[in-house]
Amino acid sequence: MGTIDINGKSVETDEEGYLVNLNDWDEAIGGELAKSENVAMTEQHWEVVNFLREYYNEFQIAPAVRVLTKAIGKKLGPEKGNSQYLYELFPYGPAKQACKIAGLPKPTGCI
Amino acid sequence: MLNIVNKSPLDRNTLQTCLDAGTGGAILLIEDGVYAATRGNAFESKLKAVQGNYKLFALGPDLDARGVGDRVSDGVTVVDYAGFVDLVTEYKTCQSWL
Amino acid sequence: MTTKKFMFVNRKAPYGTVYALESLEVVLIGAAFEQDVSLAFLDDGVYQLKKGHQTKGIEMKGFEKTYGALDDYDVNKLYVDEESLAARGLTADDLCVPVEVMSRAAIGKLMEEQDVLLSF
Numbered sequence: 001m002g003t004i005d006i007n008g009k010s011v012e013t014d015e016e017g018y019l020v021n022l023n024d025w026d027e028a029i030g031g032e033l034a035k036s037e038n039v040a041m042t043e044q045h046w047e048v049v050n051f052l053r054e055y056y057n058e059f060q061i062a063p064a065v066r067v068l069t070k071a072i073g074k075k076l077g078p079e080k081g082n083s084q085y086l087y088e089l090f091p092y093g094p095a096k097q098a099c100k101i102a103g104l105p106k107p108t109g110c111i
Numbered sequence: 112m113l114n115i116v117n118k119s120p121l122d123r124n125t126l127q128t129c130l131d132a133g134t135g136g137a138i139l140l141i142e143d144g145v146y147a148a149t150r151g152n153a154f155e156s157k158l159k160a161v162q163g164n165y166k167l168f169a170l171g172p173d174l175d176a177r178g179v180g181d182r183v184s185d186g187v188t189v190v191d192y193a194g195f196v197d198l199v200t201e202y203k204t205c206q207s208w209l
Numbered sequence: 210m211t212t213k214k215f216m217f218v219n220r221k222a223p224y225g226t227v228y229a230l231e232s233l234e235v236v237l238i239g240a241a242f243e244q245d246v247s248l249a250f251l252d253d254g255v256y257q258l259k260k261g262h263q264t265k266g267i268e269m270k271g272f273e274k275t276y277g278a279l280d281d282y283d284v285n286k287l288y289v290d291e292e293s294l295a296a297r298g299l300t301a302d303d304l305c306v307p308v309e310v311m312s313r314a315a316i317g318k319l320m321e322e323q324d325v326l327l328s329f
Contacts, residue, residue, distance in 0.1 A: 059278035060271065064241055067281045119222050121296060122253045143225030146256065151298010172266025176224050178259040178273070182298070 004032045018100050022056075025103030033101045037092065044080075045089050045101075051075065052102040062107040065095040113202035114165075117142035117209075120154035125208045130157065135164040139190070139198055145173045148187040155184050162186050170195060213324040214245045219254035221329060223272070224264070229257045230272055232329035237275075240282035247286035247323075248279075249316050250308070254329075255293045258304040276306045288316055 001020075002013045011024035017036055019025060030049060034041045041049075051072060055063055063071060065083070073081015080086075086094035095107040114133060117140075118125040126147055129138065140148050147154045148169040158167060167187045174180040174189065183189055190198065199205055217236055221228040240246065250258060257276075264271035279285065287308040294300060294310065301310050320326060 058274065059281075060274045061237065061278055063278065063281065064237070066241065067278075071281055117225065119225070119253050119256075122220075122222070143222045143253070146222065146253070146297070149298065153296040155298075173224075175263040175265075176267045176269065176271070177222070177256060178261035178263070180263070181261075 004029060006032050016100075016106070018105055019103040022103055022105075025053075029103065030101050033103070037090075037097050037100060039090060039097060039101065041101075042089075045098075047076065047080075048072065048086065048089060048094065048098050049102045052098055052104060056102070056104050062095065062099045062102075062104040064107055065093065068095050068098075068107075112136040113198055113205040114138045115205065115207045116140055116144040116147070117207075119143040120147040120157075121152070126154065127157070129206075129208050130161055133165075137166040137168060137198065137202060139168040139170065139195065140187075141170040141173050141195075145169045145177065145179065148174075148184050149179045150182045150184050152184075158184065159186065168194070168198060210242075212243070212245050214322060215239065215247070215325045215327065216320060216323045217246070217248045218320070218326060218328040219248060219250045219257055220252040222253040222256040223262070224267065224269055228329040229254070232327075233272060233275060235327065235329075236279070236284060237282055240284055243283070246284045247288065247319070248284065249288045249290070249319070251290040251293050251313070251316065253293075253297075255289055255297060255299060255304075258287075258289070258306060258308065259299065260303055260305045273305050279306070288319060290316055 003010050004013060006028050011029060012020040014020055069081055069083055069086060090097040099107050113136060114129050116126045116129055116138060120126040146152055147158055168190050169183060169187050171189045171191050217232055219232050223229040262271045262273040289308045289310050290313050291310045292313050301308060
């Protein structure tokens with residue numbers, strides 16, 4: 001268990017650094033989570049993170065990487081819906097890293 | 112006596128045994144037990160048949176969780192957690208059927 | 210890798226026991242292996258798909274919405290026993306995702322065609 005402290009707010013994380021409470025998330029927290037993953041956030045990164053948050057909101061799960069790739073392709077176009085693009089943004093696993101930054105639990109089907 | 116039943120009547124015979132053994136009082140349906148108190152359930156008629164002997168209650172949050180809060184059988188009173196506590200204090204004895 | 214036919218058989222109501230959620234999670238995890246997966250819902254298992262779960266009051270995470278993601282995981286063969294629906298006063302219109310309603314005998318036949326059956 002750890003905490004992230006920013007802007008006078010302190011939020012809990014689990015032993016792997018994922019947010020304990022999804023509702024604690026805001027962009028500042030997302031930025032701190034990105035720093036802990038050594039990811040320099042760009043507009044493209046936020047696009048994926050926001051997509052994941054919307055996906056979670058709709059289906060209550062963080063999608064497996066194969067599902068994420070396909071769903072992003074459907075929504076944002078084939079040039080973004082491929083694993084090369086997503087791994088360039090999130091080298092240690094798009095589902096795992098982007099989910100953490102998005103404040104979601106570890107993806108279901110992340111093996 | 113207050114009987115508390117938390118099993119679906121179509122999965123386990125708990126509610127049936129409660130009815131067979133009991134002589135009256137109240138039945139509070141909670142958790143999967145609430146399905147017994149929904150319209151169209153195959154157990155509905157058996158509950159109807161004992162309404163003269165038992166006051167029937169079902170726990171609202173459990174009905175809502177299962178998406179059946181809008182199809183509660185006639186004659187069944189929906190209670191919240193505070194109502195649950197009131198029932199437990201109202202009756203001399205209470206049996207939680209497992 | 211050769212593809213096998215997997216059927217997940219769901220016979221328990223949601224929330225009262227953990228079987229429904231466990232089954233759903235295994236389905237989602239198993240989908241990574243790209244097998245031929247189908248789900249059957251019998252007995253109280255049909256309650257898993259009942260529309261309108263509001264789980265705030267019991268302070269549990271609801272998982273009705275997650276059935277909607279099955280299609281993204283290429284799991285789109287959902288078979289529901291019509292006798293089980295009828296015994297619970299339900300019809301296909303009461304369910305949260307599109308399914309194929311069929312007789313118990315027809316589901317039994319499908320079970321015979323499977324390589325692996327996982328019962329929850």
